[in-house]
Amino acid sequence: xxxxxxxxxxxxxxxxxxxxxxxxxxxxxxxxxxxxxxxxxxxxxxxxxxxxxxxxxxxxxxxxxxxxxxxxxxxxxxxxxxxxxxxxxxxxxxxxxxxxxxxxxxxxxxxxxxxxxxxxxxxxxxxxxxxxxxxxxxxxxxxxxxxxxxxxxxxxxxxxxxxxxxxxxxxxxxxxxxxxxxxxxxxxxxxxxxxxxxxxxxxxxxxxxxxxxxxxxxxxxxxxxxxxxxxxxxxxxxxxxxxxxxxxxxxxxxxxxxxx
Amino acid sequence: xxxxxxxxxxxxxxxxxxxxxxxxxxxxxxxxxxxxxxxxxxxxxxxxxxxxxxxxxxxxxxxxxxxxxxxxxxxxxxxxxxxxxxxxxxxxxxxxxxxxxxxxxxxxxxxxxxxxxxxxxxxxxxxxxxxxxxxxxxxxxxxxxxxxxxxxxxxxxxxxxxxxxxxxxxxxxxxxxxxxxxxxxxxxxxxxxxxxxxxxxxxxxxxxxxxxxxxxxxxxxxxxxxxxxxxxxxxxxxxxxxxxxxxxxxxxxxxxxxxxxxxxxxxxxxxxxxxxxxxxxxxxxxxxxxxxxxxxxxxxxxxxxxxxxxxxxxxxxxxxxxxxxxxxxxxxxxxxxxxxxxxxxxxxxxxxxxxxxxxxxxxxxxxxxxxxxxxxxxxxxxxxxxxxxxxxxxxxxxxxxxxxxxxxxxxxxxxxxxxxxxxxxxxxxxxxxxxxxxxxxxxxxxxxxxxxxxxxxxxxxxxxxxxxxx
Numbered sequence: 169x170x171x172x173x174x175x176x177x178x179x180x181x182x183x184x185x186x187x188x189x190x191x192x193x194x195x196x197x198x199x200x201x202x203x204x205x206x207x208x209x210x211x212x213x214x215x216x217x218x219x220x221x222x223x224x225x226x227x228x229x230x231x232x233x234x235x236x237x238x239x240x241x242x243x244x245x246x247x248x249x250x251x252x253x254x255x256x257x258x259x260x261x262x263x264x265x266x267x268x269x270x271x272x273x274x275x276x277x278x279x280x281x282x283x284x285x286x287x288x289x290x291x292x293x294x295x296x297x298x299x300x301x302x303x304x305x306x307x308x309x310x311x312x313x314x315x316x317x318x319x320x321x322x323x324x325x326x327x328x329x330x331x332x333x334x335x336x337x338x339x340x341x342x343x344x345x346x347x348x349x350x351x352x353x354x355x356x357x358x359x360x361x362x363x364x365x366x367x368x369x370x371x372x373x374x375x376x377x378x379x380x381x382x383x384x385x386x387x388x389x390x391x392x393x394x395x396x397x398x399x400x401x402x403x404x405x406x407x408x409x410x411x412x413x414x415x416x417x418x419x420x421x422x423x424x425x426x427x428x
Numbered sequence: 429x430x431x432x433x434x435x436x437x438x439x440x441x442x443x444x445x446x447x448x449x450x451x452x453x454x455x456x457x458x459x460x461x462x463x464x465x466x467x468x469x470x471x472x473x474x475x476x477x478x479x480x481x482x483x484x485x486x487x488x489x490x491x492x493x494x495x496x497x498x499x500x501x502x503x504x505x506x507x508x509x510x511x512x513x514x515x516x517x518x519x520x521x522x523x524x525x526x527x528x529x530x531x532x533x534x535x536x537x538x539x540x541x542x543x544x545x546x547x548x549x550x551x552x553x554x555x556x557x558x559x560x561x562x563x564x565x566x567x568x569x570x571x572x573x574x575x576x577x578x579x580x581x582x583x584x585x586x587x588x589x590x591x592x593x594x595x596x597x598x599x600x601x602x603x604x605x606x607x608x609x610x611x612x613x614x615x616x617x618x619x620x621x622x623x624x625x626x627x628x629x630x631x632x633x634x635x636x637x638x639x640x641x642x643x644x645x646x647x648x649x650x651x652x653x654x655x656x657x658x659x660x661x662x663x664x665x666x667x668x669x670x671x672x673x674x675x676x677x678x679x680x681x682x683x684x685x686x687x688x689x690x691x692x693x694x695x696x697x698x699x700x701x702x703x704x705x706x707x708x709x710x711x712x713x714x715x716x717x718x719x720x721x722x723x724x725x726x727x728x729x730x731x732x733x734x735x736x737x738x739x740x741x742x743x744x745x746x747x748x749x750x751x752x753x754x755x756x757x758x759x760x761x762x763x764x765x766x767x768x769x770x771x772x773x774x775x776x777x778x779x780x781x782x783x784x785x786x787x788x789x790x791x792x793x794x795x796x797x798x799x800x801x802x803x804x805x806x807x808x809x810x811x812x813x814x815x816x817x818x819x820x821x822x823x824x825x826x827x828x829x830x831x832x833x834x835x836x837x838x839x840x841x842x843x844x845x846x847x848x849x850x851x852x853x854x855x856x857x858x859x860x861x862x863x864x865x866x867x868x869x870x871x872x873x874x875x876x877x878x879x880x881x882x883x884x885x886x887x888x889x890x891x892x893x894x895x896x897x898x
Contacts, residue, residue, distance in 0.1 A: 171827055171886040172879070177516040178684035183527035254524075261523050266548055287478060287522050365522050366478050 187240035191224035204232040207273025208347035211239020253281035280361040287366025300358025466494015468813030469596035488560040502601035509535035512729040514677035518820035592808035610751035621772040636766035644772030652741035665716035
């Protein structure tokens with residue numbers, strides 16, 4: 169556990185306007201709030217599409233945040249991974265009860281960083297992109313431009329399974345933005361996050377057919393948290409937008425209900 | 429609020445398992461007792477819960493927040509109270525204050541923050557409001573018998589037995605009143621800063637503020653704006669640092685220098701230079717020259733005091749020599765005639781419910797605790813938040829309580845290791861946790877430098893890590 173944080177104290181993260189989308193159940197059953205964290209290039213809308221409402225229907229207050237520079241949050245071309253993690257911790261701490269954090273893609277790495285600064289009730293890492301050389305080598309055509317300050321390229325074919333109609337996948341892909349260059353660099357460097365505070369249970373969810381996260385990378389992340397990944401074969405990287413979006417979210421909420 | 433979780437479960441009909449002086453003692457087994465639901469008590473509960481302990485908290489008032497709750501009769505908070513450390517130093521390290529709040533939040537925001545913290549971590553069901561602790565006595569097996577009753581003494585007393593006790597009753601509620609010759613016969617009004625709530629109390633009066641602590645300076649600034657006249661009496665020279673330097677909160681600048689690993693001497697040099705070029709030499713206003721270097725004691729953080737000195741709204745005067753019936757004589761012979769004297773002379777730590785020997789309290793009333801938290805030979809007892817830091821208190825007390833909760837866990841899992849750690853703590857019993865030489869007065873009993881202290885906590889936590897111990 170890191171007690172001395174002189175650098176963080178000396179350089180606090182600047183405040184920005186953040187987009188938070190929410191769906192709350194009609195009756196408060198006392199279930200913990202679930203906070204969804206989208207990955208690089210994605211905004212809160214990717215969860216608003218299906219998962220937010222579904223989570224609320226199952227009795228969990230559901231929230232999704234757009235990291236700074238994404239979605240409708242304020243622009244932040246110089247944001248760092250730490251600033252993104254700060255966004256997550258800020259929203260989590262503002263919720264009425266201790267929250268469950270669900271991070272997707274590189275947002276899973278952001279979530280892992282946030283877990284070192286906020287004692288979440290539980291965490292779920294979806295198709296986690298923890299960065300490092302392995303991620304870059306698996307996706308050279310996506311990562312190469314990022315090395316020179318360009319955006320990570322996220323073509324529809326990489327993100328979704330073939331089951332998703334082409335019009336839908338093209339529509340989603342057109343809405344994607346990009347993370348800041350600095351954050352992309354930090355992702356490629358792949359520094360390991362500090363251990364989580366408050367010892368939350370962590371579930372890793374992914375697909376063996378994900379074209380961005382390899383099966384080995386998925387297993388490595390899961391092993392780091394002392395478990396094995398929960399797999400949904402045949403699905404693409406963006407589990408929450410794919411045709412079979414219902415299966416992973418139901419599995420996640422079942423896990424939450426069981427572990428509570 | 430549910431009340432099912434406590435009081436020896438009278439509903440379940442569990443009989444008392446022990447007796448003390450003819451009274452039944454209800455055994456709460458592994459539960460830890462927390463005394464007080466102020467910031468220290470709340471973070472104690474949260475961290476104990478997080479490490480799997482049951483907690484019962486007794487709070488004499490009817491809401492959380494302790495000193496920060498202005499509704500509490502023991503609260504020293506006044507209308508204009510603000511934090512004097514900026515947000516990164518003032519928030520619990522795992523529960524950030526909202527981005528929308530200012531650098532230096534107001535006392536109402538601090539209370540809101542604490543209330544939200546209690547709700548967020550579901551602490552309120554564990555708190556017995558309106559219940560005060562009368563006695564804390566050791567029981568066999570290093571456990572504790574805690575006697576409670578409802579605040580004000582109505583109703584009967586009950587005794588519960590706990591595995592451990594955290595004393596978090598605060599140290600800013602029992603006013604310290606200095607003795608002055610003739611004070612009893614003085615005809616003007618004399619109040620302690622604890623009774624100062626609202627600037628209207630000063631309006632159109634001739635006010636003498638005694639004490640150069642942060643409270644004394646705040647009140648002097650209020651008086652400068654409200655009162656007919658304001659004298660500010662200080663015994664020594666102090667460093668008055670502004671809240672902002674170099675375009676950012678001053679404490680962040682200080683930690684920037686720490687992050688750059690500048691040694692104390694270099695930081696003092698830079699701070700002296702910065703102050704010289706911004707605030708300037710304060711002796712030109714008639715203030716005494718500081719008799720120590722900056723960072724040797726926690727500095728006074730007040731941007732406005734110097735401003736009002738410069739406008740002549742505050743007249744700095746030396747220490748008080750004696751009181752007469754209608755006037756006050758100062759050291760140096762000057763005589764002034766205030767209508768209202770505000771004693772901003774600090775507070776005494778008071779633990780009326782526990783035998784002082786258990787905390788190593790000396791004749792002057794100063795407890796002798798390792799790291800200002802852990803009493804000698806009492807591994808299941810801790811005092812939370814009895815610190816006078818050069819930054820915010822909340823992060824420090826958070827880590828204190830993380831360490832204490834871990835220590836209790838290690839006692840169960842690896843008793844030999846716990847004993848070794850405890851012994852090591854006791855070896856450092858009299859260490860002062862400051863890099864600089866601190867002035868030895870009651871005001872600086874609990875003075876610490878947040879970096880020195882947190883580094884020590886980091887070492888303690890590393891020692892208490894159970895990895896590899898099993």
